[in-house]
Amino acid sequence: MTSVLIIDDQPMQRFGFRMLLESQDDLRVAGEAGTGTDAVRLTAELAPDVALMDIRMPGMDGIEATRRIIAAGDRTKVLILTTFDLDEYAYAGLRAGASGFLVKDAQPEELLAGIRAVASGDAVVAPSLTRRLLDTYADRLPAPGESTDPAHDPRLAQLTEREREILTVIGQGWTNTEIAERLHLAESTVKTHVGRILAKTGVRDRVQAVILAYDTRLVKPS
The missing domain is CATH 1.10.10.10 (Winged helix-like DNA-binding domain superfamily/Winged helix DNA-binding domain)
Incomplete structure (x- = not known):
């Protein structure tokens, strides 16, 4: 069973993710956070396998939250959700230590596959796309x-x-x-x-x- 912490400042977005995850036998929702500050705190408390991280949030954004989660040395892997498939937010997220990123309009099966891949230790960004970002x-x-x-x-x-x-x-x-x-x-x-x-x-x-x-x-x- 893979545990997932949902992090997004939009309640309806979190609700949609929860409904999707709860429909899967091998995934469970560990909790929800609406801010980066709460994301860091709940990750330390709940130790989820995957943090599904929004980037644009008031206060501490998803990039800083990712950086702090990774710096803490916990086992949690971060999967970032971004609006665009190639932008400075995705770049910054990877540099902060995220294991990959997906666009928010990804198909449900893509999101589920991404969560499972990250949980198993794989990255969710194609090597060529990572290079495009860095270039x-x-x-x-x-x-x-x-x-x-x-x-x-x-x-x-x-x-x-x-x-x-x-x-x-x-x-x-x-x-x-x-x-x-x-x-x-x-x-x-x-x-x-x-x-x-x-x-x-x-x-x-x-x-x-x-x-x-x-x-x-x-x-x-x-």
């Missing part, structure tokens, strides 16, 4: 002088040469299938490498791995 807002990435040299970055120090190669192409938007085909590896081997990369670098999911590849300048914006 679009590349001016907000650390300047070369502010970022860590890949050769000395402690997050990369434990990676093997093959793992660093795979992290680089993850940052370039390659899927597991593409990595397997182009590097002549079994897809199961690629999945094992990706899992080890996440564990060694301490990043939460594939989206954050893409961001790490940018931050360390393994990949440079187009």
